[in-house]
Amino acid sequence: MTLLLGIVIFGVYSAALLAIGAVGFTLQFGVTNVLNLAFGSILTACIFAEYGLTGHSTNLWIAMAVGAASGAVLSLLIGHVVVGAFLRRGATGFGIAMVTIAISLMVQFGLEAIQGPDILSYSAGSQATMNIGGVVLSSGQLTTIIVAVLAMAAVQVLLRMTKFGLAMRATAADVSLARTCAVSPARTRAVTWLISGALCGICGVLLGIGEGSFSASTGSDFFITLAAAAVLGGIGKPAGAMIGALIIGIVSQAAAAVIAPSYKTIAAWVILIAVLVLRPQGILAEFAADRELVA
Amino acid sequence: MTTSPGASHPAAGETALAGSQARPPLLRVEGLACHFGGVLAVQDATFDVRHGTITGLIGPNGAGKSTVINLISGSTRPGQGSVRFNGDEIAGQRPHEIAHRGIVRTFQQANVFGGLTVLENLLVGAAPWRGERVSAALGRKQAWSATQSGLLDQAWDILRRFGLEGIANDYARALSGGQRRLVELMRALMAQPALLLLDEPMAGVHPALAASIADRLLEMRDAGMTMLMVEHELRLVEKLCDPVVVMARGTVLAEGSMAELQSNQEVVDAYLGGGGGG
Amino acid sequence: MTSGLVYYLSGLAILLGINLIAIWGLDLQFGLAGINNFAYIVFQAAGGYAAALFALKPAKAYGGFETYLGGFNLPFPLPLIGAAAVGGLLAVPVGLIAIRRLRADYQAMAMLVLSLIATGLAEAQTGLVNGPTGLALIPRPLVGIVHVTPLGYNWIFLGLTAGCCALAWWVARGISRSPFGRLLRAVRDSESAVAALGRNPDALRMKVLIAGGALAGLSGGLLVEYVTAWGPSSWLYPETFLFFTALIVGGKGNLAGGALGALLVPIGIVEASRHLPAFGYPGMIDSLDWVVIGACLLVFLWFRPNGLLPERKRVFRAGRQQAGGTQVSGAFAQRLTGSR
Numbered sequence A: 001m002t003l004l005l006g007i008v009i010f011g012v013y014s015a016a017l018l019a020i021g022a023v024g025f026t027l028q029f030g031v032t033n034v035l036n037l038a039f040g041s042i043l044t045a046c047i048f049a050e051y052g053l054t055g056h057s058t059n060l061w062i063a064m065a066v067g068a069a070s071g072a073v074l075s076l077l078i079g080h081v082v083v084g085a086f087l088r089r090g091a092t093g094f095g096i097a098m099v100t101i102a103i104s105l106m107v108q109f110g111l112e113a114i115q116g117p118d119i120l121s122y123s124a125g126s127q128a129t130m131n132i133g134g135v136v137l138s139s140g141q142l143t144t145i146i147v148a149v150l151a152m153a154a155v156q157v158l159l160r161m162t163k164f165g166l167a168m169r170a171t172a173a174d175v176s177l178a179r180t181c182a183v184s185p186a187r188t189r190a191v192t193w194l195i196s197g198a199l200c201g202i203c204g205v206l207l208g209i210g211e212g213s214f215s216a217s218t219g220s221d222f223f224i225t226l227a228a229a230a231v232l233g234g235i236g237k238p239a240g241a242m243i244g245a246l247i248i249g250i251v252s253q254a255a256a257a258v259i260a261p262s263y264k265t266i267a268a269w270v271i272l273i274a275v276l277v278l279r280p281q282g283i284l285a286e287f288a289a290d291r292e293l294v295a
Numbered sequence B: 001m002t003t004s005p006g007a008s009h010p011a012a013g014e015t016a017l018a019g020s021q022a023r024p025p026l027l028r029v030e031g032l033a034c035h036f037g038g039v040l041a042v043q044d045a046t047f048d049v050r051h052g053t054i055t056g057l058i059g060p061n062g063a064g065k066s067t068v069i070n071l072i073s074g075s076t077r078p079g080q081g082s083v084r085f086n087g088d089e090i091a092g093q094r095p096h097e098i099a100h101r102g103i104v105r106t107f108q109q110a111n112v113f114g115g116l117t118v119l120e121n122l123l124v125g126a127a128p129w130r131g132e133r134v135s136a137a138l139g140r141k142q143a144w145s146a147t148q149s150g151l152l153d154q155a156w157d158i159l160r161r162f163g164l165e166g167i168a169n170d171y172a173r174a175l176s177g178g179q180r181r182l183v184e185l186m187r188a189l190m191a192q193p194a195l196l197l198l199d200e201p202m203a204g205v206h207p208a209l210a211a212s213i214a215d216r217l218l219e220m221r222d223a224g225m226t227m228l229m230v231e232h233e234l235r236l237v238e239k240l241c242d243p244v245v246v247m248a249r250g251t252v253l254a255e256g257s258m259a260e261l262q263s264n265q266e267v268v269d270a271y272l273g274g275g276g277g278g
Numbered sequence C: 001m002t003s004g005l006v007y008y009l010s011g012l013a014i015l016l017g018i019n020l021i022a023i024w025g026l027d028l029q030f031g032l033a034g035i036n037n038f039a040y041i042v043f044q045a046a047g048g049y050a051a052a053l054f055a056l057k058p059a060k061a062y063g064g065f066e067t068y069l070g071g072f073n074l075p076f077p078l079p080l081i082g083a084a085a086v087g088g089l090l091a092v093p094v095g096l097i098a099i100r101r102l103r104a105d106y107q108a109m110a111m112l113v114l115s116l117i118a119t120g121l122a123e124a125q126t127g128l129v130n131g132p133t134g135l136a137l138i139p140r141p142l143v144g145i146v147h148v149t150p151l152g153y154n155w156i157f158l159g160l161t162a163g164c165c166a167l168a169w170w171v172a173r174g175i176s177r178s179p180f181g182r183l184l185r186a187v188r189d190s191e192s193a194v195a196a197l198g199r200n201p202d203a204l205r206m207k208v209l210i211a212g213g214a215l216a217g218l219s220g221g222l223l224v225e226y227v228t229a230w231g232p233s234s235w236l237y238p239e240t241f242l243f244f245t246a247l248i249v250g251g252k253g254n255l256a257g258g259a260l261g262a263l264l265v266p267i268g269i270v271e272a273s274r275h276l277p278a279f280g281y282p283g284m285i286d287s288l289d290w291v292v293i294g295a296c297l298l299v300f301l302w303f304r305p306n307g308l309l310p311e312r313k314r315v316f317r318a319g320r321q322q323a324g325g326t327q328v329s330g331a332f333a334q335r336l337t338g339s340r
Helices: A002-032 A039-054 A060-088 A093-115 A139-161 A163-173 A175-180 A185-211 A218-233 A238-258 A263-278 B012-022 B065-073 B095-100 B118-125 B134-138 B142-161 B177-190 B207-222 B234-240 B258-262 B265-272 C003-032 C040-055 C078-098 C104-124 C150-177 C179-189 C191-196 C201-227 C238-250 C255-275 C284-303 C325-338
Strands: A129-132 A135-138 B027-036 B039-049 B054-058 B080-085 B103-105 B195-199 B226-230 B244-248 B251-256
Touching (some): A002 A060, A002 A135, A002 A218, A002 A238, A039 A060, A039 A185, A039 A218, A060 A139, A060 A185, A093 A218, A093 C104, A093 C238, A129 A139, A135 A139, A139 A163, A139 A238, A163 A175, A175 A185, A185 A218, A238 A263, A263 C104, B027 B065, B039 B065, B054 B065, B054 B207, B054 B234, B065 B080, B065 B195, B095 B103, B095 C191, B118 B142, B118 B177, B134 C150, B142 B177, B207 B226, B234 B258, B244 B258, B244 B265, B251 B258, B251 B265, B258 B265, C003 C040, C003 C150, C003 C179, C003 C201, C003 C238, C003 C255, C040 C078, C040 C201, C040 C238, C078 C201, C150 C255, C179 C201, C191 C201, C238 C284
Parallel strands (some): B103 B195, B195 B226
Antiparallel strands (some): A129 A135, B027 B039, B244 B251
């Protein structure tokens, strides 16, 4: 019984953590149609930035703010500036995959060079714990769930109730249509990269806290799991990404509990490949195969 | 063979009249239907393509003409209906299997191999041959080079016929839109197809070039080749195609010569009267 | 030259040869046929493991020092042949993903994840290939049969590598100049047009995936037999991009370009940096290598995406000249009507 409860509770925690990143990833993918394989490296870089800037023992909310800010800046720089430049040169899907991989390698191994051989331990906020029916949840994990709920709500409000959200949805649906509706696609995309990066940074900080330590490759592995949630939910669909995160979160916790801990990520990755190959439009959304790539 | 092309075949003009009774059609499309996510693109399309004709396929935008080409060539799988080629059912087969039977198509958007030269494009057009196998690639060059030089001669002949020897060794990606269409057409000819499906071969082509393409198509017909051609430009259809099949809203509206169709009120209402002529 | 330097250079030449085979294999798949195989390193890894398991004695013989499947104790050159065969066979299941009609970036991601899963499985299934620690004590070919100095052995191994390179060159050149290679380049540009001309694009891709996979497997087998150890940390997913960078820097679709890339990237960047004066902590230079490789990739994608030695145009001169227009027309008509 405790096993099942544990799977559910840690599944929800994993899902919350995944959802924050996955929503950021899917928003940006939906609006720009660029598959950003450097997302994981940005995530790692945010943990490093937060760790370096505040010394990692401050208030949790400040840590998240710093993470969000660094993520937003990096995402804008990598996505809007570098990838955007390649797109304006006529790079296509595969070329962009190559460009983002190259950036990812540079960031990840650049951080590894800074980090040195040690794994850095990380904590922020209080160390209090909470006991739910024999399953112990830390305050960091609880905060993650709360932040995820707030972030999801904020994204939904942004998309459904603001003028900018409308611009994002318009740009995601049809660039030329957006232009005729007096929406500036370039500005919309720039802000989308910012928002996506901010969510990525928050996700990174919370991941660091959840793991208690981090290294230069922390984000790369986590990114693939997060992408599994986003792809499962249907690219460009934040609501889908939340459902995807929930499924991936619970499946990976179950795989860890039932098979072996090392299968936690493998299970999620197998789902990702299966969805990419069999149903690339995801479980919820329409497919954007023929759209132009822009950043 | 020294006989003139016209005499070498019971082809061209007579086919439409006498040949139709004597010989079963080369291609028989019956009750073809296909839908995309609930939208019926083609419903119950039925028509024949007889030997030695350039059969025209016209109709307003969205009538399902290109879809019919895609269905015949196997690019799109039909929901129901039958496509008989020389009496054999080919509906539902894969594109390369259908092409292997001698049905070669061109595309609405000129579909050339940009990273290959024009000559190489033509060489790929030749019907599949032994030298293309992996075993040939790993064996001695002499095993395939002789056949290849034969194909090269054939390609040069076609290039000269089209007056395009000058671009033989240019990359296809460097060509203009009209030239790409010509490359696609020449490449299809290399295959010596029994039936050539042309999807708007003149779209976006300079008028002078279009006239030259039209002349080539007539020569090919006179040499005995059968074609099914989607085309918007009605003056060209009138010049080239007989019979003409009119489609509207996914179904075949009428069939006949251009003259007959122009006196058919239903066709005029649906197509010729509206956006026609242009 | 001191004998130490000679020994070092002979080892370097062996590594160059091994990389060359792998890069030519990738050039067949990616350069020629346009398959975005972001899981390429898995083919090399599979070849490496195959050679190791074919060459090793059963695990018991080493007193339970490591655990793995098999251990067939096969004599040279069977482990190498097995490595190539396994690399080629692996193409069949991988092809199920690599050959599907998917958006290029989705496909690239799926292949990347495949590479991660392979690493994850190799680490998780400890009984398969000794888990994260990897295999060690892999016997070198001909050891115990020939009795030579370490330098002498290096010369023998270099000869073996050169022989394998020649074989790889023969395969790669044969394919790239042949009508089969032309079809592969056609598939790279337009799959639908290839199908419309009567060839099965999936079958063409599968064939070249197998050929490239076999070369990758062979290079993995050679590498493992030379370094005598092989574990998941030797084939992490970034290694795939070492080969991609080499191809893009040197020039894809060009065997000489691949060779130049092999010299500049795996040997040039990775080996040369080992001779820098030591700085930072141990391993810092290795990390910085990857930063340089990523930067190289980015710079070449921007400034010279076709590489230093771009794919060469295949030019054909006109053969026999036709006399006049009418005659051509007759010949033309004959061909159209004659065969059917």
